[in-house]
Amino acid sequence: MRYDGARLAGLPNTPAAVRRPRFDGPFFVLSMLLLLIGVVMVLSASYPRAWYDPGHVTGGNAAYYFVRQLVFAVLGVGAMMFASCIPMPVYRRTAFSFLLFTLFLLALVPLVGVKANGSRRWLGVGGLTLQPSELAKLAVILSFSALICRYRGKMRSFRYGILPFAGILGAIIGLLVLEPHFSASVIILAVGAVMLFLGGVRIIWFAGAFGAAATGIAVLLTLFPYASSRLISWRDPFSDSSDQGYQIVQSLYTIGSGGLSGLGLGGSRQKFLYLPEEHNDFIFSVVCEELGFIGAALILCLFALLILRGYWIAFHCRDRFSFLVVGGVTSLLAVQVFLNVAVVTNLVPCTGISLPMFSYGGTALLIQLFELGIVLSASRDIPVH
């Protein structure tokens, strides 16, 4: 089999009628493995906070977060299976409806969203909360893939290669800024860029976009004081370790005290209310503390393998749309993992990015697993030899 343009070029825009009954095994196994470890880590990391319950959420039930995460993990695997059964053309057909639906939800957020920590990011539906920004990530991948397929051959032009995409991104980012949701904006911009990069947009535009992004970030930093103060506490978290730098300093304590082999599963001490968000954005710090450098590196390797397998599936896709979607979902996963770990290790300024499959958060997990399900769906179309 040849992995070259000729094959992709020769492929029809619509996939073959015959779908394989089985999806890609390694990708599935790696995702399940990570999910399993992630759910166990939620239990380990969350039980002290659930037990002490300083925020009056859990009523002292130590398994509160774990049980919820487990339920969503099971539901999420169901969603993954479901997604893997939907043929890729359906995604392509519904891509724009989905995008419009997402934009509608994003527009709802500033109006009726649930407010927490100074931002309005969640929609509450009967006890469940949903971040439409999670849906927006998928919407960007699907709609961009569909558009790139439609404008194939014209992607190097400004009118087709840039304008429609910039419009979509502009609308989404505009709504996210209202919340405000800085980290989701960054991820969506990154995913959009990845899609356009794959779609064949001229490299020069990325250079331009970089300049624009730099300007945009500068503007954001001046407009939103919380973002700039985070930048300061990033440069030297110890200068302000009791206030702005508290979270990141605690995260460094947590990671650093893990050492080579860690304190053992369940052995974290920092999770006893020292480390904020320990079962959420900072769960990987607890992983590092409990499982040590060895465990953390193994988990990162599992993520790397999953991501590489994702790209492998993309390369083997039968059609352009599948390639773009799988490449996009895989890149989204990679960006999120990288940014999360980079944040908790203070490589990049502190912002709220969850770790896929690990961080506590029901609907987000559900959506992530659904996205992986789409990859599995695409893998069913890989030709058999």
Add this chain to the structure above:
Amino acid sequence: MANKTEAAALAGRQMLRRGAVLAAVFGVGAFSVLLARLYHLQITEHSFYEELAISQQLRSVPGTAKRGVIYDCNGNVLAVSASVDNVYLSPAEIEANKEDRALIAGGLSEILGLDYDEVYEKTGRRGSWYVTVARKIEADTAAQIRRFKTDNKLGGVRLETDSKRYYPNGRLACHLLGFVGTDNYGLEGIEARYNEALSGTAGRSLRATNAYGGEMLLKRYEEYRPGEDGCDLVTTVDASIQYYVEKHLRQAVLDYDALNGAGAIAMDVNTGAILAMASLGDYDPNHFLTVSDKAQILADSAATKEEAAAILAEAQARQWRNKALSDTYEPGSTFKIITLAMALEEGKASLGDSFYCGGSTVVQGRTNPIRCWKSGGHGSQNLTQAVQHSCNVAFVNIGQRVGAERFYDYCEAFGFLELSEDPDVNLTARTGIDLSGESGSIWWSRNTFCSKKNLSQLAAASFGQTFTITPLQLITAVSACVNGGRLMEPYVVQRMIAPDGSVTWEHAPKLVRRVISESTSRKVREILEQVVGDPQDGTGRNAAVTGYRIGGKTGTSEKVSLEARTGQKEYIVSFIGFAPADDPKIAILVFLDTPSDKSGIYISGGQMAAPVVGRMMADILPYLGVEPAHDKTEGAVMPNCVGLDLPEAAERLKEANLRCRTIGAGSTVTNQLPAAGTEIAAGTEVILYFDAEISPDVETLPELTGMRYDEARDTLSYYGLYLTTRSSVTDPARQTVGGQSLPAGTQLRHGGVVEVTLIDSGEDLLGKY
């Protein structure tokens, strides 16, 4: 079509290429960066972060080490610690458990007597886990709080053990003892100086906690590092002597209206042990922040809060100041003892020498002649008389005989200034007593003092002026003059006793140096005894206690620097005495700072300070078991009169030198007061009962000190109480009671006997210096 396919193929190839770039960047590059970062944090900097993490996770909770007891030399407790409780709130818990803030505030403010609003505000301090409400509350109050807490199931109200220092004798020896702050750290006196020994080392428990200080679930880690209780201290202070000293000193401050208070030191002349030390105004170390009513009223009437605080702070600093140790003054004539001792030791003066005083003398380097206090002069006098008279002119002469260099040497030897190599440095010295707050003397440099052209420093120093020393330095040096010549280092702590009862440290009396010889010391004692003992010539005669041999020297010093500033003359009057004069055991120095002559008494050491020392000696010498020199020949013995009729009884009483009154209407004596064989004062009116019973009532002993002897005798017999004395009674109408064996206020049954010590009273010109 071919073109289109080709273009599509080109685009497809580009896609794959770009996909491969992404896979390389996201799948390999990004993870390499993360792994490198993790390696840096977890391997390279592991110990750095681990240490920081552990230090925040372990809470070190100090335990309490029992602070040692301070005893007097007889084992009486002077300071002791007891467990008390601190009350605090945990508002976070109050909020978490939704406890009733109003109920808590109401209950606590009522039990503790606090302001409701203040407590209510504390219950609502969000996020806090520790807000102090009351410190060091007593056991019964703590019990009330505990009941209130359990009755209402209040988790947010908490108690913790603390310790509180008690001074059971209140103000007694407050300056010696000092006090401790709220953190149980010694702040003054022995408490400060021996803080380390007294406090011991608190044990501490190390415990892994969550970020809010609570238990770390499933990860219990607790380590207890045991501490050690503090040592008990046995001091040289004798609570009884201290009591007598304070009592008479307090009375003197009232009597003579001493504006700036007073001080007194009682020292064991042979060891340097401090038997008592007092300073007025004083304070109750149990409430060391409480100032005198006068200062409080002044503070209350202050215009601003800051002003009031400043007044209070100043008053506190003043009442905490141990004048006997921290004040320096010109000792005046009491210093003549030192001049006398050095002149005798050097052979520059002897008992047979004659000194002439014409009322003043001219000294080289001084424009005004030095005047003697007696304007007409003392005329010709021998050495003893010169001391008795406290003649300045004679002492200028004696000082010049010794010479400036030797004089300076002796001052060094007596501990008034440090031995120094550099003759141009103004010198200072301290006795080295084991108390905090000791000031140093201020002296001329050797070169200034010994200037050939200017003898005025030497002249003035000969009678104790132009330099300042502390009262403690003076009594230490005078003790050396009378104890055989040995300068001892003064001290207050005799021994330390470890919690297990073993003596860990015992003070050995420390000889600083021998200054004068045994024989010189004996001469000094003999001369000084004449200052007190000579009823005609002795300026110190007001310190005499009948039956006891007391030596001493008066002093009246002008506060020169003050006069220079304000033009107002102010004085410090003092007296230093020792007894028994032939074999001294105790020396007492009393000084009154800025007394007034409003009471009609001339401002002088002889008139004001000498009687105070006399009264102290009158109480202390019998207490110490010093036998009076005279036999008690003046007393009477109550004969047995029971069974006799009135004429027979009266006859028998007359033989015994007693008088009587009768109670009842019978014909024979059925009871008598006092019982047969009781030794009582001659001339006492006793009671004979004729067919009557002795009343079982008890009487309250009145204050006798200061009364004339016969007056005291008759006052007591009126109550059916009787007097005895071992002092010699020479003139019942002139001798006054200086001390009594039982304190005023004691409850006594009829027939009880009180022993008193007598002092001679009398005022004439001699006492004025």
